[in-house]
Amino acid sequence: MTHGITLIAGLGNPGPDYAETRHNAGFRFLDALLSGTGERLRHEAKFGGDLARVTIAGQPVWLLAPTEFMNHSGRALSRFAQFYKIAPAQMLVVHDELDLPPGAVRLKMGGGAGGHNGLTDIIEQLASPDFARLRIGIGHPGSAAQVVSYVLKKAPRSEQDLIDEAIARAVQLVGEIVQGQFEKVMNSLHTQ
Numbered sequence: 001m002t003h004g005i006t007l008i009a010g011l012g013n014p015g016p017d018y019a020e021t022r023h024n025a026g027f028r029f030l031d032a033l034l035s036g037t038g039e040r041l042r043h044e045a046k047f048g049g050d051l052a053r054v055t056i057a058g059q060p061v062w063l064l065a066p067t068e069f070m071n072h073s074g075r076a077l078s079r080f081a082q083f084y085k086i087a088p089a090q091m092l093v094v095h096d097e098l099d100l101p102p103g104a105v106r107l108k109m110g111g112g113a114g115g116h117n118g119l120t121d122i123i124e125q126l127a128s129p130d131f132a133r134l135r136i137g138i139g140h141p142g143s144a145a146q147v148v149s150y151v152l153k154k155a156p157r158s159e160q161d162l163i164d165e166a167i168a169r170a171v172q173l174v175g176e177i178v179q180g181q182f183e184k185v186m187n188s189l190h191t192q
Contacts, residue, residue, distance in 0.1 A: 004059060004090065004178055004179055004180045005061060005090060005091065005092045005132065005177055005178045005180070006059075006060075006061060006062065006084075006086050006090040006091070007061070007062045007063075007064060007077075007080065007081070007084075007086050007090060007091045007092070008030070008033070008061060008062070008063050008064070008091075008092045008094065008174075008178075009026070009063075009064040009065070009066065009073070009076075009077055009091065009092070009093050009094065009122075010026030010027050010028075010029045010030035010063070010064070010065050010094045010095075011023075011025075011026035011027070011066065011070060011073050011093065011094065011095040011096070011118045012024035012025070012026050012027035012028075012065065012070065013069050013070050013152075014067045014068070014069070018152065020154045021151065021152050021153060021154055022096055022138040022150065022151050022152075022153065022154070022155050022163075023070060023096050023138075023151040023152055024096075025094070025095065025096035025136040025138060025163060025167070026065075026093075026094040026095045026096065026136070027065055028163075028164070028167055029094040029134070029136065029167050029170065029171070030052075030063050030065055030094070032164075032167050032168060032171050033054075033063065033171055033174060034052060034054070034063070037054060039052045039053075039054055040052060041063065041065055043067065046079070047064070047076050047079045047080045047083070048066060048067055048068050048075055048076040048079060049064045049065055049066045049067050049076035049080065050064070050065040050067055051063065051064055051065075051080075056174055056175055056178045057174075057175035057176070057178050057179050059178055059179070061178055062080070062084070062086075064076060064077065064080055070117060070118040071117040071118065071120075071121055072121055073118040073121050073122055074118075074121035074122040074123070074124055074125030074126065075121070075125060077091070077093075077122055077125060077126065078122075078125035078126055081126065088126050088128040088129075088130045088131040089130055089131065091131040091132065092131070092132045092133070092134055092177060092178075093119070093122060093131055093132070093133050093134070094133075094134040094136065094170075095116060095118055095119065095133065095134075095135065095136065096116075096135075096136055096138045096151060097114075097116075097135035097136055097137050097138065098115075098116075098138060098139070098140045098147065098150075098151070099114065099135075099137075099140065100135055100136075100137025100138075100139075101137050101139050101162075102137055102138060102139050102155065102159040102160075102162040102163050102166070103137060103162030103163065103165060103166050104137035104166060105134065105135065105136050105137060105166040105167070105169060105170045105189055106134075106135045106137075106186075106189055106190060107132065107133070107134055107135075107177065107182060107185050107186050107189055107190075108132070108133045108135060109132055109133075109182060110129050110130045110131065110132075111129060111133075112129060113129075119133070132177070132182065134170055134177070136163060136166055136167060136170070137163070137166060138151070138155065138159075138163060139159065169189065170189070173185045173188060173189065
């Protein structure tokens, strides 16, 4: 068994204008994870994020939604990780993924940012790429010039339903992720 997960960070952009956009898949994951627990995210200004502490698979886990814009997501993670002495290997970052179709979700260990500005900032702020990523597929508009407007728009209902189903599948496996059973989760998610 590898390291377990102590911190799950969901990425998105703050505010009602962005709440339903494709880029906010990470926030939607946290909402789904908290649904039915009675817990909610609470703002912590010193970290620049909204936080909750929950128990998953018998282990205490922090949930963090950075409240700065996506391109500055790393600030909140870095502040929080330094304060609580959490290593990158103990983090799961949940984000939207252009290179996967709506309905797909993949777990990845480490690696580059793949053009995702939120991941770029996290890697820079942590000075490490060695954190787990849960990649929620949102599809690609077909042209690099269209990416910014695409991720900042709401997906059509048919696509959003697929994205929500992918999030629900990942939430069902979050206990195994927290316990560090990454290969098992990868096998489950990647064969669907």
